[in-house]
Amino acid sequence: MKGRLAVGVVALGVAAAVPLVAGQHLLTAFIVALHAAYMALAWNVAAGYAGQFSLGHSLFYGIGAYASTMLYLKLGLTPWVGMFAGAALAGVVGVLLALGVYRYNVRGIFFALVTLGAAEVAKGLADNWHWIKGPVGILLTMKAAPAEFFFLRREPYYYVALAMVVAMVAISLVLERSRLGQHFLAVREDEAAAEASGVDTHRAKTVAIGLSAALTAFAGSFYAQFYLYVSPETVLTFEPQLTMMLGTMVGGAGTALGPVLGSVLFSGLGEALRNLPFENTRQVVIGSKLVYAILLIVILIYLPGGLITLGRRRA
């Protein structure tokens, strides 16, 4: 326990020192990796711990991105606060979705398809909603306004992303050690046996989706502030969902560090490659995606618990 804490502190120290040595390109890669790790951890709450394999988390990501952005543009509310409003909204939508889905006892593959469908419907609606500028999307202007979550340099974004990941790891660890978290695990393993152990499976699943949705929305708000652009094509497609799943499943679902490991490996390395001065960057980026896809398949077949189990086996 003490040893692990020490490792954690050292890792955090190293992570905090990264901007001192990394250039802006490399820093971008780190930010993308941290952002992906955060998203993966947020999805992991529902999919990894509670076994609710949602394919519609882009919906919550999109809600976060649009909510903080619209609140800022229309009401002048700083995204620092707006992101909490987005999280609350996503949480409510998540709970409502869960209530509907679980009321009809939709499970497993059907649950995955319903959530996927929900995100697709949301994208269709967003594409046709003029108030949020439809498919054109919303551009934010770059400026130096720290109080409004706008920075000109990469470093502040890096520290925000790092803080989000640290907070999310902490939330995961607390969850693992809580009654609620244990209930999540029971639901994931066997709902009938969970009920027989006194677990309100309905409630546990609904809380898992709501919590995971709200946490995912923060990532959406961060995306908007970092890329300064929100559109259905960027935040409501399958892309964010894929990012969450890849990192989580490769690193290890249902653990607090697996999703971080997987995301840093997948998204971080990909982004780093994209920014290196290769002669044919396009081929390198696509080639790396190809290698990742093959790696994903190999890992899932031979290490179904993810890369994190490698370390655990030795320990």
Next chain:
Amino acid sequence: MIGLDVVVQALLSGLFMGSVYALIAIGFTLVFGVTDIVNFAHGHLVMAAMFVTYFLFKTAHLDPYLSLVVVLPLFFGVGALLYVLVIQRIVEAPHSAHMMVTLGLLLVFENLANLFFGGDLRGITTKYTTSSFVMGPVAVPLARLGAAVVSLLAVAVLGVFLARTTLGKAIRASANNREGAALVGVNVPRVYLVSFSLGTMAAALAGAVIVPFSLVSPFVGHEFILKAFVIAVLGGLGSVPGALAGGLLIGFVEALSSLYISASLGNAIVFAILIAVLLYRPWGIFGQAKV
């Protein structure tokens, strides 16, 4: 006001595309019914077959229909290879692993195509690409008619195969009850392999026959897999006749919604239907509830 002839024209194109969708969805639902695996890469198999057909035309001037002689056995083999290399290793794994691994396959296909062919949309022009004949108030496009006829024929052949042949009966038995089928002497692993290969071949056939009038890029697979999901669910996951009905229905819905509502909402409507069906009739609108 939209004229009646326009509506009939739309219905006709809905019927044609619906037949192709039905074939794609039947391949998907057959694999699910037998192996319990949701193959996210199914749409990308359609894409792969489109590319093969495209290049056979471009390089060897082989007509897409003639190229079936190459494409069908090739993709039966691709399916068998995928099964042996990947799918059979995850059959026993949980659904989440099925989804992730087949998503991985999807990414492999997409990035392979993107790496070698680039992301541009490509199409071919055959002698009949733009031909059509006039029948009453509507013009019947030849290429689409051909695709629909071949697709429906393939569906019929598959139906007869499943109903009449020993292997077909074994496949249906395994779909109903794996352990039971094994007990009465069905070689379940072989049945799985054949089913997956047949499903792949169905996707490939659909891909080949739409090449004369469709553009192909590494990313067209997404549209097909989403359609296949919806259709298979409408028909009841695992049900072949249900998928046929669902395919035609989605063809009509798509054609009419692009007529009356914006095309970008078309997908949302289709998915809203999907959600409603999953909630109220998870066994499909054409299926029977299991007690």
Next chain:
Amino acid sequence: MSALLAVRGVSKRFGGLQALSNVTFGVDHREIVGIIGPNGAGKTTLFNVITGVYAPDLGRVELRGMDVTGWAPHRICRLGAARTFQIGKPFAALSVLQTVRIGALNRIDSMAGATARALEVLELVGLAGKRDDLGRHLTVIERKRLELARALATGPALLLLDEVAAGLRPNEIQEMIALVRRIAAGGVSVLIIEHVLEAVMRLSARRGVPGRGLHACLKSRASRWRTATCACSTT
């Protein structure tokens, strides 16, 4: 005086199959009641109705004086009836300790307290040495013990055991019988389904109280087996 458990006129039908028809019986405090019957007689279905997995078509289930008909299983567990599954349902990816701790969290809010309780229960059922093994790695017998431990950890007033001795070797059956006695001695009532007639008989014969004969407590579908003989005893 109301019994701990009262089943009144319960019927349950699956399609064309009448699994239970008009079952009435009760379990008192500090009592061990056995249920025997041939395969498919509806024994497990009776458990499923009592614990809220199925709502009965007709009739009522009362637990500790409350009408619990139609309640969700977790509420019935919270009120004090815990069951084991005939075919064990271990949490495949969780350790034995984690599994039993989840049961213990039913009554104990703190993780530390639940862990302590889980360890006690594991000691009692003889699984303490396996505390870190994953559910999926357990043998059939260990699974049965795990089922028992999980149910016991929820702190029940009534424990429903579905064939916990089936498939065990004679000496293991003796151990299981001793274990059930020890649990009952701690003040928990037990409703036990058992094929191994000896197990039920020994549990009941011990006090020498003749079976009260839960007549017609279960009926087979063909009414070939009309009156079930249920060995009973009052401890």
